[in-house]
Amino acid sequence: MKAIVYRENGGPDVLRLVDRDLPVPGPGEVRVRVAVSGINPTDWKSRALAPMGFPEITPGLDGAGVIDAVGEGVDRSRTGQRVWVYMAAHGRPTGTEAEFTVLPAEQAVPLPDEASFDLGASLGVPAITAHRALTVAEDGPRRLRPGALEGKVVLAAGGAGAVGRSVIQLARWAGATVISTVSGPEKARLATAAGAHHVVNYREGDPAAEIREYAPDGVDIVAEVALGANFALDLAVLRTRGTISVYANDGDKPIELDLWQNILLNTRLQFLVLYTVGADLLAEAAEDISAAVRDNALPVGEEHGLPLLRFPLDRTADAHKAAENGAVGKIVLDITS
Structure with missing residues (x-):
């Protein structure tokens, strides 16, 4: 071979x-x-x-x-x-x-x-990472299915990426309202094609205010690809007891933590990597992802973001x-x- x-x-x-x-x-x-x-x-x-x-x-x-x-x-x-x-x-x-x-x-x-x-x-790494990001909240579901995230607001940072697109599609399949941040018009087009309800260019205007227009009570879950660059924005839009699921730090910007701001928010910071998450959680994620595939919730191609x-x-x-x-x-x- x-x-x-x-x-x-x-x-x-x-x-x-x-x-x-x-x-x-x-x-x-x-x-x-x-x-x-x-x-x-x-x-x-x-x-x-x-x-x-x-x-x-x-x-x-x-x-x-x-x-x-x-x-x-x-x-x-x-x-x-x-x-x-x-x-x-x-x-x-x-x-x-x-x-x-x-x-x-x-x-x-x-x-x-x-x-x-x-x-x-x-599927694989991007979809399982997205599944994990969406199932670690203190008061959220441990498994995904239609309706599991009903009433929740999810912020997919970098919605034009492979994981970001999976976050958008899985969260939408599970019933969440999905907001995505992007860096420009082309990536906005892709995030919209993936199914994001709202797309915000974080390089223009006041992105925190714009996100708050869509989520007045704050975001329940942030799936974060660049924590150092986006941490301040995440905290500005996170609801009390909200979760930031961190799977990367694109750009490698140092992470500065305001202890009392996070204490008062009861922020849940969940770092995640698939290598050490455990076989049981990987298998459960694969089951849920397969269900989403059967529901045609994870299509690929440019027309799907x-x-x-x-x-x-x-x-x-x-x-x-x-x-x-x-x-x-x-x-x-x-x-x-």
Whole structure:
């Protein structure tokens, strides 16, 4: 099979396209013939910075394809099943940037026939991160379903990004009023296409006042991609006992905390990363996301707020470069037809 590998940390130039033997699924595992692989920022950050846990690694956490073999203890009827996969390369050397990948059976989630492999490859990290961001509030739901966030107001910072778009779509599916902040007209168009009820350009006018017009009592949940840059705005619009779910700090601006302001607000600051959240929460998120997929609540494509930027497997280095340079949209690798 064809696979992308790296044997040392570094830039995209350390990636190599190689021929490898087909991996064999062990007990409790499945092998997936990958159709589309989804690239996330964590893929290139791991390649560049994470300690090498194996002599050779095929990157890629997310993807979609068809199970073509199962290991001992896995229902044989799963062979031939269309699936979306998540966290494939976490703690393992066999990610989705290859023609085949092997992973635990529970991380290969059935994908409805009407859902494209593009959609399946776009779920994983972005959608599970969004699910986690929406389910950590003190008085909020622990699971998502239609009506679970009824009466709540969600602020999706950076609604034109892959996670931001997932926040918008999942929150809207669950019944929330969704506001998104963006940096300009093009990203406003994408956030609106994703389903945001209100979009605010944080670089113009008084964004806090504008958000308060839409949410006079304040925002219940902020899904935050750049805490250092946006913390003051978040606090200006957060309701008492509201939650700021932090999954990134784009721009790396230092975070300054006014202790008493947050004490008086009873602010809940929830930091989150999927690597250590636990298998049970990941599985629950995958179940809810699959329900949203069945309801056609997570469509992809530019007309739905998530342009797809396509690369063939032999141009994976270019795809990683695009991710590092902050390309807007979902970067995917076309692996097999």
